[in-house]
Amino acid sequence: MALVVIVGPPGSGKTTIGRALAAALDAPFRDADADIADAAGKPIPDIFIDEGEEHFRALEREAVRRAVAEHDGVLALGGGAVLAEATRKLLADATVVHLEVGLGEAVKRTEIDKGRPLLQVNPRATLRRLMDERLPLYREVETFAIDTTGRDVDDLTAEIVAKLAVATVTVNDAEQPYPVLIGRGTTDRLPEFLGRAARVAVLHTASTAELAERVGALCPDGVEATLMELPDAEDGKTVSVAEQVWEALGAEGFTRTDLVVGVGGGAVTDLAGFVAACWLRGVAVVHVPTSLLGAVDAAVGGKTGVNTAAGKNLVGAFHPPRAVLVDLDHFTTLPRRDLAAGLAEVVKAGFISDPVILDLVEADPEAALDAANPVVAELVERAIAVKADVVGSDLKEGGLRAILNYGHTFAHAIEKLEHYRWRHGDAVAVGMVYTAHLNALTGRVDLVERTKTVLASLGLPTTYEPGRWDDLLKVMKIDKKNVGATQRFVLLDALAEPVVVDDVTADQQREAYERLTA
Template sequence: MSVHVDSTLGPYDVHIGRGVLNRLPDLVGDAMRVAVIHPEPLTMLARTVAAQLDRQITMIPVPDAEAAKTAEVLTRCWDTLAGAGFTRSDLVIGIGGGTTTDLAGFVAASWLRGVGYISIPTSVLAMVDAAVGGKTGINLGAGKNLVGAFYEPLAVLCDLSLLDTLPERDVRAGMAEVIKCGFIADTGILELAREDLTDAADTTSDRFAELVTRAVQVKATVVAADFRESTSQGANVGREALNYGHTLGHAIEAHAGYTWRHGDAISVGMAWCSRVSRQLLGLDHETVVMHDDLLGGLGLPLRYEQSAWADLRRIMSLDKKARGATLRIVGITEFGKPVIIDGPDEGALEAAYRELS
């Protein structure tokens, strides 16, 4: 299966299925040098991928998880490319979860103002979210993804067989982003998941493959219409719709020192956003309950520290969707109908959080 992303910076395909990693040699093109950026625990997989390529290979191991997305690691990647003599005709491959693909994409975007990039995501989260859509970047102590660039890959290879050894908790965390796509755009995702939550989280099932493909299609459609996240206003929501649950979710990640999985934090963020939407947008109670049933049924958390609200609200002020001193969050009025809430009532935000706690 393939999903076409009609990007303004250059269209590309997301290949989804078992064994699609075999397509890599045909995608590398004429690049003489290839850098393979990978987390240290995936060294063996990275070597297996590199062995497919008859090129000068530079292996760049990086720390696992959010520890990779720092200015220090980014600088080390640049220095390695410089030492290997990388030119604009060369290529970067990112292998790993969302943090690695975010970093590797930014390395490719910033080296010589842009070299070719191929993404090989190895987690559910990376396949349906981080590896698709062209957002790349690193974190700062002040917040997540505050430094980065919009940059598209040449291709994305979502080989589902790479998920066979992924811990169950990581699979379920990635499913948070799949469910998000159901609430903001494709209600068929919600129906498919509700039919059998266990099968939905089984990486070997046809149901899982369809859910991943539908989630990738949602993201491809949204980013093609608003690549640089610049068109949203009121009910006319572009790429910012993908941030449903992320304003609070990113704040939780920062507050927890990035020890929480992204999907876990986004799950709490969506449960919170559904309650904010009920108070400020008239979202029906049944849809709020469905958030809890689906997310909770997948084993995802629905709450965070009760006493953390003041700190979380301060961190949310740094959210990328904020405009000046005005907070902007994504809510929904009903299934598939996202809305931008500008300057939401502070009492409603806190009340929604207290309800969760």
């Protein structure tokens, strides 16, 4: 396993929790202080008495250097190890768990252990000073922090194990790469991405109001959170709604160093990103998607936008987020139909790039529809990795990024005709079946039956009503991929081999529709 380092002040429980964590992870445990004592041939208090603190710190730096280089497992460091800049640099690539503790409890715990050389005189005042001095250094190296005050070891260990299960996919934006954190409890990581913000605007809908309040409460002292409720779903993705938010930001005195947080589905994160892109010509935004669809689609990639009478997402901007916090816990309360709609975008990623996604869904569709099942975490991570790879190669939709629109030309037309009453994922599912027919009609790979079968296994629609071709075609002709009057489609030469083409004939388009609706 990868190295997990435990840091924190005296009395925070580094050794006790470190041992419990190692046992839970079935990994070896190592204590840097024990290494120092072994190397010196004497207890640490004797090193302080005989050679002094400076000598001890030199031994400590060497012990930590060796442990970081050699150890795969859980490593507990002494409370002052982070004082050394060389040590802090060593921890830059490690997973570092910062154990916090209240002063009163730390004093009680350290009173039991009389072998702490720095706490022999006036321990309470000394401990307060050490905690205050070292806190910025702990925060500098931490991957995440856990408050141990008043909590038992089993509870703390379980929380750390859950947080360690977080996967990180990096989107390599040319200006500033950003992380997508995928796991349980990632919402709590928001404070890591506040930057220099003094104000945070939390955009949400009525359905995510409770979560938005929790997100606002994560802001530390000195950072003011303002909650702004948006109309639900696509009704909130309009210029007039964005204008109302801008007016509110102005009233609150939002500056360029402040932060917008989008808490909700794809419509919320699209609007939040657009608001952030335009306010003062660009302020930071962090997304907390609460739907599977929003997590794997709208929240990742930096495309923001609003709808107009002419169509969906035709007004917008490219504005990459500072981070995306994909908290799998939010998906456990989703209705089954909403979870399935999100899986449509996941399945799309399987067809265009990662067929393992299709294999996982086909092997156990019910597992894919159970948000608590580990297979969902793998599906989400794989789908986001596909999007991150494509986006990193084509940040502003110059070419390759168009493949992410597989099935979307027809899907967007359905959404427009249905006045956005259809779930986006349902429309994408039908759009993929339509595109599969185009693949076959143009002499490419025939994946019609596989497409229909995998989508149907998730309860997604695979047909559309007949008699609406002329209306659909009218909308498809203003698709964003088109060049002038030339229509372009994303098709598959083979599984996971997408291609953007501009030679699909009008007869082939109509025939694909006839087959879809037959």
